[in-house]
Amino acid sequence: MSNHGKKQPRSGKARKALRAIAACITLAAITVGVFVLFPQEEVMATTDEVAELAAEEVFFEPYQLTRARPVSTVQETVVITKQYTNIHYENEEIPCHTEYVDSAYLPLGQEMTISAGQNAVFSVEVADVQTPEGTSRIELEREQVSYAEDAVVLRGTGESRMSSYSTGFSISSFDESTGAMMVNVDGQSLQVLGAINCNATAYCACSICCGPYASGRTATGTVARYGTIAVDPSIIPYGTRLYIVAADGSFTYGYACAEDCGGAINGCRVDLFFETHSQALGFGRRNCIAYILA
Numbered sequence: 001m002s003n004h005g006k007k008q009p010r011s012g013k014a015r016k017a018l019r020a021i022a023a024c025i026t027l028a029a030i031t032v033g034v035f036v037l038f039p040q041e042e043v044m045a046t047t048d049e050v051a052e053l054a055a056e057e058v059f060f061e062p063y064q065l066t067r068a069r070p071v072s073t074v075q076e077t078v079v080i081t082k083q084y085t086n087i088h089y090e091n092e093e094i095p096c097h098t099e100y101v102d103s104a105y106l107p108l109g110q111e112m113t114i115s116a117g118q119n120a121v122f123s124v125e126v127a128d129v130q131t132p133e134g135t136s137r138i139e140l141e142r143e144q145v146s147y148a149e150d151a152v153v154l155r156g157t158g159e160s161r162m163s164s165y166s167t168g169f170s171i172s173s174f175d176e177s178t179g180a181m182m183v184n185v186d187g188q189s190l191q192v193l194g195a196i197n198c199n200a201t202a203y204c205a206c207s208i209c210c211g212p213y214a215s216g217r218t219a220t221g222t223v224a225r226y227g228t229i230a231v232d233p234s235i236i237p238y239g240t241r242l243y244i245v246a247a248d249g250s251f252t253y254g255y256a257c258a259e260d261c262g263g264a265i266n267g268c269r270v271d272l273f274f275e276t277h278s279q280a281l282g283f284g285r286r287n288c289i290a291y292i293l294a
Contacts, residue, residue, distance in 0.1 A: 084127040084128070084129055085127065085128045085129075085130075085135075086127060086128045087125065087126075087127040087140070088125075088126065088127075089123050089124065089125050089126075090123075090124050090126055091121055091122070091123060091124070091145070092121070092122045092124050092142075093119040093120065093121055093122075094119060094120040094121075094122070094148065095119055095148075096117040096118055096119050096120070096148040096149060096150055096151055097117075097148070097150050097151070098117065098150070098151040098152075098153055099150050099151065099152050099153070099176075100153050100154075100155045101114075101152060101153070101154050101155065101176065101179060102154075102155055102156075102157050102179075103154040103155065103156055103157065103179065103193070103194060104156075104157050104158070104159035104160040104163065104193075104194075105156075105160050105162055105163050105166055105193055105194025105195075105196075105292060106154055106155070106156025106157070106158070106163055106166050106194065107156045107158050107163050107164060107166065108156055108157060108158035108163075109155070109156060109158075110155075110156040110166070111153050111154065111155050111156070112153065112154040112156075112168065113151070113152075113153050113154075114152040114153065114154055114171060114174045114181065115149075115150070115151055115152040115174065116151055117148070117149050117150050117151025117152070118146065118147075118148060118149040119146075119148060120144065120146065120147055120148040121144070121145040121146045122142045122143065122144050122145060123142065123143045123144075123145050124139055124141075124142045125139070125140040125141045125142070126138065126139055126140065127140055152174055152176070160194075161234065161235045162194070162196050162235060162236060162268070162292065163194075164268075165196040165197050165198065165235075165268040166194055166195065166196055166197075167195050167196060167197045167289060168195075169183055169192075169195045169289075169291070170183065171183050172184055172189075175191075178191075178294060179193060179294075180192065180193060180294035181193070183291065185243060185245060185252075185291065186245065186252050188243070188254075190243055190291055190293065191293065191294040192243070192291045192292055192293055192294060193292045193293070193294050194291075194292045195289055195290065195291045195292065196268060196289070196290050196292065197247070197268070197287065197288075197289060198244075198268045198269060198270050198287075198288050198289075198290050199268070199269045199270075199285065199286075199287060199288070200244065200246075200253075200269070200270050200271070200272055200283075200285065200286050200287070200288040201269070201270075201271050201272070201283075201284075201285050202271065202272045202273075202274050202279070202280035202281075202283035202284070203230065203262075203271050203272070203273060203274070203280055204273065204274050204275065204276055204277045204279070204280045205224050205273075206277050208277060209277065209280065218230075218259045218260035219238075219259070219260050219261045220238050220239075220259045220260070222259050224259075224260065224273050225273065225275075226273060226274065226275055227254070227255055227256050227257060227273070228256070228257065228259050228260055228273040229242070229244075229256045229257065229258055229259070229260065229270045229271060229272050229273060230258075230259075230260035230261050230262045230265050230270065230271035230273075231258040231260070231261060231265060231269075231270055231271075232261065232265050232266050232267055232268075232269065233258070233261060235267060235268055236258050236268070236270070237258065238258050238259060239257065239258060239259075240257070240258040240292065241255070241256070241257050241258075241292075241293040242255075242256045242257070242258070242270075242290040242291060242292060242293060243255055243256070243290070243291040243293060244256050244270070244272065244288050244289070244290045244291075245288060245289055245291075246286045246287070246288055246289075247286070247287040247288055247289050248286075248287070250286070251283070251286065253272050253288070255293075256270075256272065256290075258270075260273070270288070270290065
């Protein structure tokens with residue numbers, strides 16, 4: 001044969017097959033050239049190649065060999081048969097890693113899934129093979145179909161008193177470095193740290209709302225304006241920035257800052273400032289969701 005004695009580059013699978021055959025032949029104390037046929041490819045081995053592989057550290061993998069014959073003239077031919085049955089593919093999933101991120105705005109121990117993650121998936125070719133001990137299942141080949149993506153879960157520390165009033169919401173993305181979540185509310189893209197349920201009322205700077213000594217100044221010294229809200233500062237600290245919407249979607253107050261307080265504003269209740277008394281009356285009292293802005 002024209003290529004007798006020449007070494008050709010071989011795939012990893014081909015070399016595994018040749019090693020398996022070399023192991024069998026070595027055990028039989030016979031060195032022959034063989035023509036190998038198994039499910040995926042054909043390999044031509046010369047006598048020298050088989051002898052070389054037999055001299056290496058061999059490991060047995062039972063690839064199917066349908067026939068063996070001399071490549072050069074030898075006195076004996078060995079036929080080795082390893083019969084595969086039930087060759088098929090199976091998907092194997094490797095669970096993704098879950099990363100936990102502490103949140104002061106969730107109650108202690110409460111968890112909120114930010115990203116469900118994705119498991120790694122492998123397509124594995126398997127088969128049954130007959131051995132002296134019976135039928136065994138073996139893996140022929142594996143290929144990675146998809147890669148894992150970490151799951152992200154917020155875990156509450158309860159450090160903020162607002163955490164007692166937290167509520168769930170849908171997010172579009174998460175910034176691990178800041179703990180901020182991106183949410184879309186009424187077409188607004190917001191970076192938030194959490195969200196709370198609150199009861200909202202409304203007021204203006206008039207004497208009816210603020211008493212006979214109303215000055216238009218807030219408890220923190222700022223001038224009341226649309227976006228100013230009165231809070232219980234033991235629950236919502238002064239300076240907290242919020243985005244407030246009615247829980248039923250009927251009204252959007254929008255961006256707000258905790259700058260004022262009031263004798264009747266206790267717990268997780270907020271008083272929203274409006275420019276006119278009629279606007280405040282029109283708002284009335286509503287259940288709201290306040291997104292805590294990052």
